[in-house]
Amino acid sequence: MDKPVIILGAKGIAHPALEIFNSNQVIVYGFLDEDESLHGTEINTVSVLGHPEDDGFLKLIGKKTEAFVAVDDNKYRRFLVELLNERRKVQPINAIHESAYISTDAHLGHGNFINAQVTIGAAAEIGHHCILNTGAIIDHKAKLGDFVQIGAGTIINSEVTVEEGAFIGSGVTIVSGLTIGKNARIGAGSVVISSVGDNETVFGNPASKVK
Known part of the structure; x- marks a missing residue:
């Protein structure tokens, strides 16, 4: 994979998702999470950049990065998938x-x-x-x-x-x-x-x- 990945979600399966991409020598650009208390923190040296609905970060997806949705809750997982489909015209990649x-x-x-x-x-x-x-x-x-x-x-x-x-x-x-x-x-x-x-x-x- 040529492009780095932005991971949507910074809890639950987000950390093992980072490990998966690391295992495949894929660069993770950063995490996006709705919990503002996590913004500016790091998971294994990778930063939680901001909110998953922030256009400043979303605009990178599809052009400069891929995306993966690392959210356990199915309702919110669906919401983020639809967000990527509608606003960025992309599908999340497999981890x-x-x-x-x-x-x-x-x-x-x-x-x-x-x-x-x-x-x-x-x-x-x-x-x-x-x-x-x-x-x-x-x-x-x-x-x-x-x-x-x-x-x-x-x-x-x-x-x-x-x-x-x-x-x-x-x-x-x-x-x-x-x-x-x-x-x-x-x-x-x-x-x-x-x-x-x-x-x-x-x-x-x-x-x-x-x-």
Whole structure:
């Protein structure tokens, strides 16, 4: 990558995103965050420059820099993605750690966070703006919709479909062929042996619906 990167967000996954770009010898120009108390501070020697809606910094994106959205909250993540789409006519780039394994025929969208030791298997499909934390396994022919979050060490087995906006905690196992519905939530450590509906929350081994 020829251009440096501006990271939108300076909390949560922002620091590991910086590490990902460092692992790939990509220069990070700086961070932008709405929390004014962070402005002028540094994360591993890289400055938090200002607010993500400041045109003085936004105008750099697309011309002199790329952008990556490092925000855990899906609602605000969507807002920042739309901001970049509308005001700068750009898509956020992917942040992929050098130690991740991605099959040669897996398909990745834009703006994904893929941390160290993540494995993405043959013919798997990853949508846009997903967060895949350390050591997650996405097995062959699994499909993740947009804005999906997968916790560290979670195993998404073959031919599982995870629909848009779903949140899957750390250390979860989802058996092959299931569907996890839109905006569903799965608690950490759960073993999921049946499909989960839209907006449902499940937890446990075996995972059951939380009312």
